[in-house]
Amino acid sequence: MVFKLNNQLLSKIATGNGHGEDSPYFDGWKAYDEDPYHPTKNPKGVIQMGLAENQLCFDLIQEWLKNNPKASICTPEGAEEFRDIAIFQDYHGLPEFRNAVAKFMAKGRGNRVTFDPDRIVMSGGATGAHEMVAFCLADPGEAFLVPTPYYPGFDRDLRWRTGVQLIPVECESSNQFKVTRKALEDAYDTAQLDNIRVKGLLITNPSNPLGTILDRETLKSIVSFVNEKNIHLVCDEIYAATVFSQPDFVSISEIIEEEVECNLDLIHIVYSLSKDMGFPGFRVGIIYSYNDAVVSCARKMSSFGLVSSQTQHLIASMLSDDEFVEKFIMQNKKRLATRYSSFTNGLAQVGIKCLKTSNAGLFVWMDLRRLLKEQTVEGEIALWRVIINNVKLNVSPGSSFRCTEPGWFRVCFANMDDQTMEVALSRIKTFILKSKEAKMSVKKLCWQGSLKLSFSSRIYDEIISPHSPIPIRLSFEPELEPV
Amino acid sequence: MVSGGQLLSKIATNEGHGENSPYFDGWKAYDRNPFHPTDNPDGVIQMGLAENQLSFDLIRDWIKQNPEASICTVDGVHKFKDTANFQDYHGLPEFRKAIAKFMGMVRGGRVTFDPDRVVMGGGATGANELIMFCLADHGDAFLVPTPYYPAFDRDLTWRTGVQIIPVDSCSSNKFQVTKNALEAAYDRAQGAGINVKGLIIANPSNPLGTVLERETLKDLVSFINERNIHLVVDEIYAATIFSSSSFISVAEIIEEMDCNRNLIHIVYSLSKDMGLPGFRVGIVYSYNDEVVRCGRKMSSFGLVSSQTQYLLARMLSDEEFVKNFLAESSRRLNKRHSMFTKGLEQVRINCLKGNAGLYVWMDLHHLLKEPTFDGEMTLWRVIIDQVRLNVSPGCSFHCKEPGWFRVCFANMDDQTVEAALKRIRAFVCKGKEDHQEMPTKNKQRWQRNLRLSFSARRFEEGVKSPHVMSPHSPIPHSPLVRAK
Numbered sequence: 023m024v025f026k027l028n029n030q031l032l033s034k035i036a037t038g039n040g041h042g043e044d045s046p047y048f049d050g051w052k053a054y055d056e057d058p059y060h061p062t063k064n065p066k067g068v069i070q071m072g073l074a075e076n077q078l079c080f081d082l083i084q085e086w087l088k089n090n091p092k093a094s095i096c097t098p099e100g101a102e103e104f105r106d107i108a109i110f111q112d113y114h115g116l117p118e119f120r121n122a123v124a125k126f127m128a129k130g131r132g133n134r135v136t137f138d139p140d141r142i143v144m145s146g147g148a149t150g151a152h153e154m155v156a157f158c159l160a161d162p163g164e165a166f167l168v169p170t171p172y173y174p175g176f177d178r179d180l181r182w183r184t185g186v187q188l189i190p191v192e193c194e195s196s197n198q199f200k201v202t203r204k205a206l207e208d209a210y211d212t213a214q215l216d217n218i219r220v221k222g223l224l225i226t227n228p229s230n231p232l233g234t235i236l237d238r239e240t241l242k243s244i245v246s247f248v249n250e251k252n253i254h255l256v257c258d259e260i261y262a263a264t265v266f267s268q269p270d271f272v273s274i275s276e277i278i279e280e281e282v283e284c285n286l287d288l289i290h291i292v293y294s295l296s297k298d299m300g301f302p303g304f305r306v307g308i309i310y311s312y313n314d315a316v317v318s319c320a321r322k323m324s325s326f327g328l329v330s331s332q333t334q335h336l337i338a339s340m341l342s343d344d345e346f347v348e349k350f351i352m353q354n355k356k357r358l359a360t361r362y363s364s365f366t367n368g369l370a371q372v373g374i375k376c377l378k379t380s381n382a383g384l385f386v387w388m389d390l391r392r393l394l395k396e397q398t399v400e401g402e403i404a405l406w407r408v409i410i411n412n413v414k415l416n417v418s419p420g421s422s423f424r425c426t427e428p429g430w431f432r433v434c435f436a437n438m439d440d441q442t443m444e445v446a447l448s449r450i451k452t453f454i455l456k457s458k459e460a461k462m463s464v465k466k467l468c469w470q471g472s473l474k475l476s477f478s479s480r481i482y483d484e485i486i487s488p489h490s491p492i493p494i495r496l497s498f499e500p501e502l503e504p505v
Numbered sequence: 506m507v508s509g510g511q512l513l514s515k516i517a518t519n520e521g522h523g524e525n526s527p528y529f530d531g532w533k534a535y536d537r538n539p540f541h542p543t544d545n546p547d548g549v550i551q552m553g554l555a556e557n558q559l560s561f562d563l564i565r566d567w568i569k570q571n572p573e574a575s576i577c578t579v580d581g582v583h584k585f586k587d588t589a590n591f592q593d594y595h596g597l598p599e600f601r602k603a604i605a606k607f608m609g610m611v612r613g614g615r616v617t618f619d620p621d622r623v624v625m626g627g628g629a630t631g632a633n634e635l636i637m638f639c640l641a642d643h644g645d646a647f648l649v650p651t652p653y654y655p656a657f658d659r660d661l662t663w664r665t666g667v668q669i670i671p672v673d674s675c676s677s678n679k680f681q682v683t684k685n686a687l688e689a690a691y692d693r694a695q696g697a698g699i700n701v702k703g704l705i706i707a708n709p710s711n712p713l714g715t716v717l718e719r720e721t722l723k724d725l726v727s728f729i730n731e732r733n734i735h736l737v738v739d740e741i742y743a744a745t746i747f748s749s750s751s752f753i754s755v756a757e758i759i760e761e762m763d764c765n766r767n768l769i770h771i772v773y774s775l776s777k778d779m780g781l782p783g784f785r786v787g788i789v790y791s792y793n794d795e796v797v798r799c800g801r802k803m804s805s806f807g808l809v810s811s812q813t814q815y816l817l818a819r820m821l822s823d824e825e826f827v828k829n830f831l832a833e834s835s836r837r838l839n840k841r842h843s844m845f846t847k848g849l850e851q852v853r854i855n856c857l858k859g860n861a862g863l864y865v866w867m868d869l870h871h872l873l874k875e876p877t878f879d880g881e882m883t884l885w886r887v888i889i890d891q892v893r894l895n896v897s898p899g900c901s902f903h904c905k906e907p908g909w910f911r912v913c914f915a916n917m918d919d920q921t922v923e924a925a926l927k928r929i930r931a932f933v934c935k936g937k938e939d940h941q942e943m944p945t946k947n948k949q950r951w952q953r954n955l956r957l958s959f960s961a962r963r964f965e966e967g968v969k970s971p972h973v974m975s976p977h978s979p980i981p982h983s984p985l986v987r988a989k
Contacts, residue, residue, distance in 0.1 A: 031733070031767065033702075036639040036799040043802065080586040087577050087585065096568050096575030096816065104568065105561040111628070111782040146627050146807040147592070153806055157664055158517040162643075183638050183664070183803070221514075252512075287512060302592040303811030315513060322522040323664070326634055327627040330810035331783030336577065 040182035042174065050406070050416040059414070061441060069446050072416040074230060074384045075437035076264065076300035078357040079350060083300075086346050093339035095332055103335070110331045113324050115144050119334040122341035123293075123308060129347055130263035130298060135275040137310060143320040144334075145307035146327025148260050148294035152179035152224075154327070155290060155309060158319050159254050160186045160221040166256070167191050167209050167223045169201045171423035171430070173230045173258075180224070189213050189220065192426050195389075198379045199232055201225065203243050210251060222254030222288075223247070228261040228271065231423050231432035232387050233380030235265060241277045245284050256290045263298035263351055265382040266359035278312070286312035295337065297384060298354070304333045358436060361443070362386070365435045368447035372454040384436035388417070391429030393457065402428040413453045415446055521663035523656065531885070531895040540893070542920055550925050553895040555711065555863045556916035557745065557780035559837040563830050564779070567820060574819035576812055584815065591811045594804050596625050600814040603821035604788060608773060610827050611744045616756040618790060624800040626787030627807025629741050629774035633660040633705075635803050636770055636789050639796050640735050641667045641702040647737075648672050648690055648704040650682040652902035652909070654711045654739075661705065670694050670701065673905045676868075679857060680713055682706065684724050691732065703735030703768075704728070709742040709752065712902050712911035713866050714859030716746065722758045730764055737770045744778035744831055745915075747839035748860040759792070766792035775817070777863060778834075784813045838863070838915060841922065845914045848926035852933040863915035867896070870908025872936065881907040892932045894925055 050072055059067035091097040095104040110116065120139035127137045145151035160166065162185025168176060169191040180186055191209040193199040206223070213220045225244065227236045236244070248255040257274040265271040274291060278284050291310040296302035306329050311317050329337075341347055366376050366386060377387040394401040399421045406419040409431075420430035435443060531553055540548035573580040576588045591597060601620040608618045626632030641647065643666030649657060650672045661667055672690040674680040687704070694701050704725065708717045717725070729736040738755040746752045759769055771790040776782035786809050789800050821827060846856055846865060856865040873880040878900045885898040888910075899909035914922060 031640075031735075032793075032795060032799070033638060033640055033642050033645075035642070036795065041799070041802040075590060077586065077590065080589070083589075084582050084585055087582050088579060091578070094575050094577030096572070097578050098569060098572075101565055101568055104565055105558070108561070108564075108781045108783050109556055109558065111776075111785075146631070147805070150627070150806045157514060159512075159514055161514050161516075164514075178802075178805075183806075185643075254512075296592070301589045303589050305592075305808050305810050313512075315517065319513070319517040319522070322524060322659075325628070325659075326631045326664075327807040328785050330785050330813040332816070333810040333812050336812065 035183055040178065042178040042182070045174070045422060050410050050418070053410045054416040057414075059442070059445075061445075065445075066414065068410065068414045068416050069442060069449075070416050070437065071434045071446060072418045072432075073437050074297065074432075074434050075302065076297055076354070076358075076384050077437050078361065079300060079354050082346075082350055082353060083340075086340060086343070090339060090343070093336050095335055107331045107335050110334075111328065113144070113321055113328060115142070115329065116331065116334045116338055118338040118342065119329070122338045123306075125344075126341040126347060127262075127293060127308075127310070129344075129351060131273045131275065132270065135273060135279060137275070141310050141312070141317050143309040143311070143317060144324045144327070144329045145309055145320075147302070147305040147307040148258065148292055148296060149175065149179050149307065150305075150327035151292045151294065151307035151309050152176065152256075152258070153182075153184060154320055154323050155256055155292060155316075156180045156184045156186045157323060158316050159256075159290075160184070162186065164219045164221045165189050165213055167206065167213075167220060169193050169205070169225060171199070171231055171420060171425035172224075173226060174418075174422050174424075176224070186221075187218060188224075189218070190424055191223075195377075195427055195430075198234065198377065199229075201236070201240055201244065203247060206244070206247050220251070220253055222256055224256045224258065226258040226261075227274070228259075228265060228382035230261065230383060231385060231418070231420075232377055233383035233385055234377065235269070235271050235382055237269070238272050238277070241272060241274065242282050245274075245277055245282050245289075248288055249284055252285070252288070254288045254290065256292060258292045260292065260294040260297050261383050262293070263354060264358055264384060266355045266362060267381045269381070271382065287315075288313070290316060299350075304337070305329060306333065306337060358384070361435050364440075365433075365443060365447065368444075369450065372451045374450070374454065385432050385434040388431045388433050389429065390431055391427070394429050397428055399428050405429075406431070409453075413449050415449060516664055521659060523659040523663075526655075526901060531889050531897070534889045535895040538893075540921065540924070542924070546924070547893065549889065549893045549895050550921060550928075551895050551916065552912045552914070552925060553897045554916050555777065555911075555913050556782065557777055557834070557838070557863050558916045559780075559841060560830065560834040561780060563826075563833060564820075567823070567826050571819060571823070574816050576815055588811045588815050591814075592808065594625070594801055594808060596623070596809065597811065597814045597818055599818040599822065600809070603818045604773075606824075607821040607827060608743075608788075608790070610824070611752075611778060611831060612754045612756065613751060616754060616760065618756070622790050622792070622797050624789040624791070624797055625804045625807070625809045626772075626789050626800075628782070628785040628787040629739065629772055629776060630656065630660050630787065631785075631807035632772045632774065632787035632789045633657070633737075633739065634663075634665060635800055635807070636737055636772060636791075636796075637661050637665045637667050638803060639799050640737075640770075641665065642700075644668070645700045645702045646670050646694055647702060648687060648694075650674055650686075650704075650706055652680065652712055652899060652904035654707060655897075655901045655903075657705070667702075668699065670699070671903050672704075676857075676906055676909070679715070680710075680866075681715075681721060682717075682725070684728060687725075687728050701732075701734055703737060705737040705739065707739040707742070708755070709740075709746060709861035711742065711862060712864060712897070712899075713857055714862035714864060715857065716752050716861050719753055719758070722753060722755060723762060726755070726758055726762060726764050726769075729768055733765070733768070735768045735770060737772060739772045741772065741774040742777050742862050743773075744834065745838055745863055746861040747835050747842055752861065767795075768793070770796060779830075784817070785809060786813065786817065841914055841919075844919070845912075845922060845926070848922075849929065852930050854929070854933065857909075864911050864913040867910045867912050868908065869910055870906070872933075873908050876907060878907045884908075885910070888932075892928050894928065 054068045054070050057067045059069040091099040094100045095107050120142045123142055124137040124139040145154050165187040168188050189209050191205045210220055289312045293308040295306040309320050375389045394405055402419050402421055409415055409417055418432040535549045535551050538548045540550040572578040575581045576585040601623040604623050605618040605620040626635045646668040649669050670690055672686050674682055691701055743752055769792045773788040775786040791797050855868045873884055881898050888894055897911040
């Protein structure tokens with residue numbers, strides 16, 4: 023039987039690249055997958071620094087689990103609840119789960135605000151939450167403003183299946199990448215001119231990838247902006263409890279309780295336990311909306327991505343334990359602060375700076391602009407490939423976050439132990455020192471034109487790395503030819 | 506200021522969630538007055554929920570004997586960190602292997618499944634939506650034989666923009682889907698400029714409780730092959746088959762006939778076969794590599810919790826347990842089905858002859874005052890308010906003929922089944938008595954009045970009864986809360 027070929031067998035969504043995985047950004051991941059670092063088995067492998075995971079406090083969790091067997095429906099103590107939990111598929115979620123999450127959200131904000139459990143809606147991780155919010159607030163073709171640099175997954179989460187657009191609001195290093203009113207207005211006006219209807223603004227606070235928090239004035243300005251334009255404000259606060267040093271985190275929930283006049287129907291928070299608790303595998307995404315219609319609609323939609331009742335049960339138990347939660351939050355901050363400090367001090371020793379206003383998140387925003395051969399995206403990618411293939415660190419280039427200035431890199435530090443971090447630092451130091459040496463040797467030979475060219479091309483020649491079948495462009499073994 | 510209506514999306518403000526149908530009054534009645542054998546013996550018995558609660562003891566025993574299956578026990582906690590961290594959309598390899606093996610065992614080992622084709626979805630709800638996003642554009646259509654699971658309207662169309670084209674079936678041939686009906690529906694749609702992308706069918710059927718015969722399955726495969734459209738088979742009730750006739754999966758059929766496998770996809774779940782709806786284990790199994798690739802990326806929106814993947818990987822890898830579970834679950838469902846249908850037969854209530862599922866498809870058209878859907882709704886309200894059973898009226902399944910009701914029997918214990926049967930018997934017998942007492946010429950007038958006054962009185966009583974909330978959710982929840 024001859025089968026018709028049909029290019030349109032699948033949907034446009036399926037055959038397009040809205041999933042976002044075709045970007046060169048993923049080469050770093052492939053390099054890691056093919057050659058993953060292990061302290062003993064593969065000490066020369068690629069160290070994963072592209073994953074914003076929080077692995078610093080699992081010991082506390084494990085200890086809690088041992089002391090609280092009833093939190094699980096699989097222990098002898100908890101098994102009597104197995105049946106009731108296993109059949110529970112109510113999209114309101116277990117009441118104790120909602121109560122516990124509301125309480126945890128408050129504690130993560132220093133108890134400066136309270137959250138209403140009835141406004142808590144579940145989703146398939148923060149990934150599912152963002153998509154769900156987009157489905158609730160915008161029609162296909164409509165747009166959200168998003169300050170750059172932003173989490174690459176937004177392109178997929180907010181746009182892929184929804185048909186919603188993202189309009190970048192450009193932020194610059196000259197003012198620490200702050201979101202300015204002017205930038206917001208410019209982006210909004212540009213959209214209007216292009217006949218694109220802006221439905222909202224999405225901010226991530228604390229920021230990924232910057233690791234900074236929004237100050238009170240900026241938040242108020244943002245609230246007044248959205249109110250004026252009558253557009254939504256979606257605040258992704260999934261890093262709220264990773265703020266490890268002053269100033270304190272200010273949640274949008276605090277701003278709207280204060281002086282600012284605000285239509286609460288415009289305000290929504292996306293939350294998750296993936297970063298604050300380190301549980302990305304558990305897919306605990308939360309939408310918290312001040313708009314009743316959104317809560318009602320999102321709740322119905324949450325059927326597409328409810329949290330496993332087994333997990334709801336565990337989380338409910340864990341996060342209801344006030345003493346544990348307080349201790350965890352405090353330790354989490356402390357360990358993040360220590361790790362951040364060690365890492366940035368190590369970097370500073372070889373003259374590498376990170377965004378100085380960062381005080382949150384699981385990563386640094388590293389400034390490598392002066393290492394670029396050319397101040398362009400191509401220059402950034404070229405440097406990035408050197409870092410992956412020669413320094414053997416998977417870091418994330420700023421262009422993947424749509425940063426408008428080349429040379430910035432997000433480097434994660436909380437998904438590894440101290441030893442691995444030391445190894446990473448030592449590799450970075452070696453690389454920087456070598457590159458300084460190379461620069462000095464080159465200067466000594468007194469050429470300007472042709473050798474520099476051949477030096478560059480030698481470095482940037484395309485070779486096939488023994489580790490990956492994908493042609494990777496860089497080798498950093500300077501073989502200088504004397505003039 | 507622009508009003509709230511335009512503030513939200515069209516999807517948020519339309520009725521695509523499907524919850525505004527009168528169908529949900531039954532749920533409200535249950536929530537307000539739920540049956541409890543001792544605390545509220547006159548309450549509404551929930552027979553509108555297709556849940557499999559008959560074999561939890563087997564699962565509980567297994568869990569007790571296998572503490573390392575949990576990442577929270579002393580035996581398993583060393584795996585907590587790696588598992589909690591694991592968000593790879595490929596899923597835990599051992600989970601995929603276990604699911605593939607389980608699916609094979611459910612089909613009696615007659616086919617094997619490739620773990621690399623197993624893609625996660627947020628329950629069958631998420632899986633059904635996911636496959637639509639992969640196969641159809643906004644405005645495209647899928648044929649769906651009636652009667653069908655009400656929430657398909659939400660799952661397949663709400664956020665996807667895909668349309669459903671019902672393909673009607675009749676009781677005269679036991680609601681089987683026919684080639685003629687499919688062809689007619691397809692041609693009509695194409696003629697109207699609607700692009701039909703595929704056919705989706707549940708096998709075993711919800712709400713019929715029947716399985717597709719081999720010839721019918723082959724006809725379906727030929728039908729879609731000829732037109733180069735997709736076939737999605739929702740096999741989530743595969744292991745609920747309780748009589749000796751075997752379930753035939755589309756996976757078996759495509760081994761027997763020429764077929765473009767790129768068109769074949771299975772939706773699966775553990776909600777019915779294992780009785781674990783809370784765990785949100787939805788699966789898309791596609792024979793089309795591109796769909797697997799794309800589906801996998803999309804699964805990020807509804808991955809199965811790694812904690813749950815871990816548990817089920819171990820449970821479903823235990824072949825002996827699975828074998829025993831499937832056999833015992835089948836046996837208990839068969840027994841319950843038998844008990845229930847025999848009880849109904851005693852009062853001359855017949856059901857469609859079924860051999861799977863967690864419910865019967867009950868024929869009450871002889872009890873209708875008028876053979877219309879209004880008549881069906883009226884009878885249904887009587888059943889809810891007076892007989893105090895939440896059953897599901899056929900119109901909510903888009904059944905073309907009034908008078909059919911889906912009645913679930915596997916979400917309760919034997920005593921509750923008896924209580925339900927007793928009430929049904931009482932209702933039917935009273936109806937007969939009342940009917941016999943009245944002289945014919947007054948009957949119509951009496952019936953009209955009685956219907957109204959009978960209903961009104963009982964309804965008032967229902968409203969006045971004590972406000973008892975379900976122990977599970979203090980918030981009166983909408984019925985699509987608990988799907989199916």
